[in-house]
Amino acid sequence: MKILLVGNPNVGKSVIFTQLTGTRVISSNYPGTTVEYTKGYLDFQGEKVELIDVPGTYSLEPSCKAEEVAVSMLAEGDIIINVVDATNLERNLYLTLELLERSTPMVVALNLYDEAQHKGIRIDVVRLEEILGVPVIPTAATSGMGLKELVQRLPEASLGNVGWHTVDERYATVGRIVREVQHLSHRHHTWLETLQDLSVHPVAGIFIALVVLYLTFKVVRLVGEGLISWILDPFFDQVYAPLLLKLSPFLSSHGFWHDLLIGQLVDGKIDFAISLGLLTTGLYVPLAMVLPYIIAFYAVLGFLEDLGYLPRLAVLLDGLMHNLGLHGFAIVPMVLGLGCNVPAALAIRNLESRRQKFIASTLMVIAVPCFSQTAMIFALVGPHGGKYLAQVFMTLLAVWLVLGLLLNRLTAGYTPALLMEIPPYRWPNRKTLFKKLHLRLSHFLREAVPLVILGILLVNLLHTSGLTYWMARLFAPVFKPLFGLPGDAVIALFLGFLRKDVAMSILIPLNLTPVQLTVASTILAVYFPCIATFLVLTRELGWLDMLRVTGIMLVTALAVGVFTHLTLTCLGIWAWAGVALLVLFLWGEASWREKLAASKEKTQASYKAN
Numbered sequence: 001m002k003i004l005l006v007g008n009p010n011v012g013k014s015v016i017f018t019q020l021t022g023t024r025v026i027s028s029n030y031p032g033t034t035v036e037y038t039k040g041y042l043d044f045q046g047e048k049v050e051l052i053d054v055p056g057t058y059s060l061e062p063s064c065k066a067e068e069v070a071v072s073m074l075a076e077g078d079i080i081i082n083v084v085d086a087t088n089l090e091r092n093l094y095l096t097l098e099l100l101e102r103s104t105p106m107v108v109a110l111n112l113y114d115e116a117q118h119k120g121i122r123i124d125v126v127r128l129e130e131i132l133g134v135p136v137i138p139t140a141a142t143s144g145m146g147l148k149e150l151v152q153r154l155p156e157a158s159l160g161n162v163g164w165h166t167v168d169e170r171y172a173t174v175g176r177i178v179r180e181v182q183h184l185s186h187r188h189h190t191w192l193e194t195l196q197d198l199s200v201h202p203v204a205g206i207f208i209a210l211v212v213l214y215l216t217f218k219v220v221r222l223v224g225e226g227l228i229s230w231i232l233d234p235f236f237d238q239v240y241a242p243l244l245l246k247l248s249p250f251l252s253s254h255g256f257w258h259d260l261l262i263g264q265l266v267d268g269k270i271d272f273a274i275s276l277g278l279l280t281t282g283l284y285v286p287l288a289m290v291l292p293y294i295i296a297f298y299a300v301l302g303f304l305e306d307l308g309y310l311p312r313l314a315v316l317l318d319g320l321m322h323n324l325g326l327h328g329f330a331i332v333p334m335v336l337g338l339g340c341n342v343p344a345a346l347a348i349r350n351l352e353s354r355r356q357k358f359i360a361s362t363l364m365v366i367a368v369p370c371f372s373q374t375a376m377i378f379a380l381v382g383p384h385g386g387k388y389l390a391q392v393f394m395t396l397l398a399v400w401l402v403l404g405l406l407l408n409r410l411t412a413g414y415t416p417a418l419l420m421e422i423p424p425y426r427w428p429n430r431k432t433l434f435k436k437l438h439l440r441l442s443h444f445l446r447e448a449v450p451l452v453i454l455g456i457l458l459v460n461l462l463h464t465s466g467l468t469y470w471m472a473r474l475f476a477p478v479f480k481p482l483f484g485l486p487g488d489a490v491i492a493l494f495l496g497f498l499r500k501d502v503a504m505s506i507l508i509p510l511n512l513t514p515v516q517l518t519v520a521s522t523i524l525a526v527y528f529p530c531i532a533t534f535l536v537l538t539r540e541l542g543w544l545d546m547l548r549v550t551g552i553m554l555v556t557a558l559a560v561g562v563f564t565h566l567t568l569t570c571l572g573i574w575a576w577a578g579v580a581l582l583v584l585f586l587w588g589e590a591s592w593r594e595k596l597a598a599s600k601e602k603t604q605a606s607y608k609a610n
Contacts, residue, residue: 001049007083008092009056010423012111015141017053018432060098065349079157080106086116093174105157106134109150113138120185128181133161142429192425199312216300223296232288241270260460274509282456285505286448293375294444297339302436306428324404325359337368341533355413361537362549365529366556367400376504377521384514392522398579405586455495455502483519483561497528515568523561
């Protein structure tokens, strides 16, 4: 038996799913697509049945790939649990009526029932059940209220007594049902609702966004550095390193296998950052240098997602994003990309037009570094001073703005208006947060550790075969005048396609100056995405568009490398003044073009009317 959880986005489906399935969860892509869904198992009448968390949809007339998959999955279900937001009954019941027109038994979980009562919304559940003809169970998933009754009443699932409707008839029926079963009482705004309003205010909202950004990176850095200094470094230095030093004599303390597995010893000791062995640097980089920051970042991101802040950020930045050829929702893939570019690439599929997908993909892979790379930038560049870190991230911000403004001007197509529902602020469920964190960390470890080890293996093979020396001599005449880098840095760029954090770690043994580290870090941040992101985007965009993205990326990386080198060595503030003027010009030109287009549309409409 398959039971489907179906409902609008942000109605608490995932929390109900987590409460009913525990940890027995599998996350996978729907066949033939990159749309991800989650399934688990529920003990029902002594049997283990499959419970599937269907992607959220507002209607059975899909407007994006995720909604297409949601509609396709309905044919697989034996029972549907329609999760309805009790605080927004009118918006949710349209999908309920569509589901009742299908031939699948259904029950309704009237979720967020406790929140509706707090807001002064009273719903006559008995009358709603009579009208729909299916069981209606009030639930509050975060506390577990009603979930036992929901499972107990699954055998009562029925087809309902609502016949076929046209679109207009459905809306009329929804209005009639709401008037009959919902009763409102007056109450004052809570502080949380006041904060909701301030979060999208043009002035206060920007201030709140800056505070959220500051606190996010403060928490991530505090937690990440704490895990490294208090737990991971002591383990690697005091427990793991002595074990490897005992293994070293058995490998003759030098030679191919010793260099491959343990790497080069520094003064008879293991230096996990520069030894470059599979068992040393290969494990230390992903587990001790990167993983702590990934844990902290994904914990904070999951909290902001479940709190309901990200949709408000999308609304707040909608005007800015339109100047870049996108609408506000595109900020969500950008934020996800700060954690890992792969889920960001998957989120881009929810953008409506091909133009938006192309622009968002280009900006994400070029100007949004994943947190693995960000952690390495902090580790390598940070000790040399804040001005070098500022140079890296200010350059990436400038690239994001300038490239977005140019793509908006040069890319054909359209950018639709932002249409999205903003959920109220809700305190996240602890169990759901931990499950989401577990899934994301599992994905990172499955992808990162093997690729880091593969990268270290390639470096060892290149060094043993003498190709490192040959490549350094070949590229030195280009790297030195353009970027101020030694030819050896080409190995880092070569491995950047595999994983950016591996490439960054290759810079450590080169003994680069702070300026050279800043230039190399900036180029690597803009340079090719990791192979996993490249493959996902190729499936999303197709080979032709991905080749266009690659061309733009290579040109941008060259320009950014030269710009950063010149800024740090001779041009200084004048280079940034030029960038500021370019941004202002492109921004003003984009706004002028929008106003001109709107004026033409108004003139044409007036002409047709006359």
